[in-house]
Amino acid sequence: MAVQENTTLKAAYADKVAADLAENTAGQDRIRAEIETLQAQLTTLETDHTLLKSVSAALGDPTGGVPAPRRAARKTAAVAKKAAAEKTADAAAPKKAGAKKEAAKKTTTVAAKKTAATTDKAKAANTGADKGPALTELIHAHLSSQSEPVTAREIAKALADANPGRNVNDNLVRTTSERLVARGRADRIKQGSTVYYTAKADAAPAASEPAEKATAAAS
Template identity: 30%
Template structure:
């Protein structure tokens, strides 16, 4: 009987030691995670200040854009969505920071020069005869040297024009030629 009470006492001591070690490990882990959270909160605060700074720089740049062209609205974020939820974090916002307004980005293509497709249709109309991709590329480089386009871009554009019905594709054996679409009467 004495032996079993000694074993029980030893077992209780082992459990007590293990329990104390587990509690210590748990406290250390909590302290480590709390330190990580503090560091991440600091980083978040830095990012928010950087965002506010970038927003302040973007606003004057945005006001210089042309208002006569079509513009697309891009939402750069809302302060409400980014706002810290706890009272302890609310003070980390800079006083000058306000919800950013959507930036207006000019998305209208500049129509100073015709599109690549329009240029190719014009070249095909001038040639009259069906032309290969190589011939069209060379003619494009001669007529518009500022336009740097690879054969793959020319071929893709031509195929898009075929799909739109603006150009006709003619296959002869393995060669492919393109000509302007015939006007329907």
């Protein structure tokens, strides 16, 4: 009896660790996608800044009348953000069994949520305002309206067409779709190297979390 209980407990821990690792990986993908978006926005702003300085100089003001952007500080912030995400990934790997393993997983989850919240707040400050419902709800609604499984790219294109001006890309949609699968609100079907998603007919919307609201504002 004791052997059977130990085997069951071990299997339960293994399933929990696998689920946490999947959620952590999805979180890393989402943060990397957001960093890429922010980097693209920064590149655009820098290009505009250079153009505006040229125009200002042509008008007789060689300095442009404004201080130069603090490139070093921005680069340092981006490196620190990436390091924080990598540190979170390292902390997610279980190193000890029993209570220590469970405590480590809880610490990792809290750290990942704080990192995601910080990144989402920064992105929300750049975009300016909340632009609609959470991306998870948009994706679930789209999946529910489809009669056949669809890929993340197909979802992203449909949402981009239906929500002009909102930031929707393949990586962000894929990460959010995986979150729906983890919560039991969607199914994941893999055929060869292609992954398809479908909505579960009996899935009920989960309560919105602060991180999802920040993602909606950033999108």
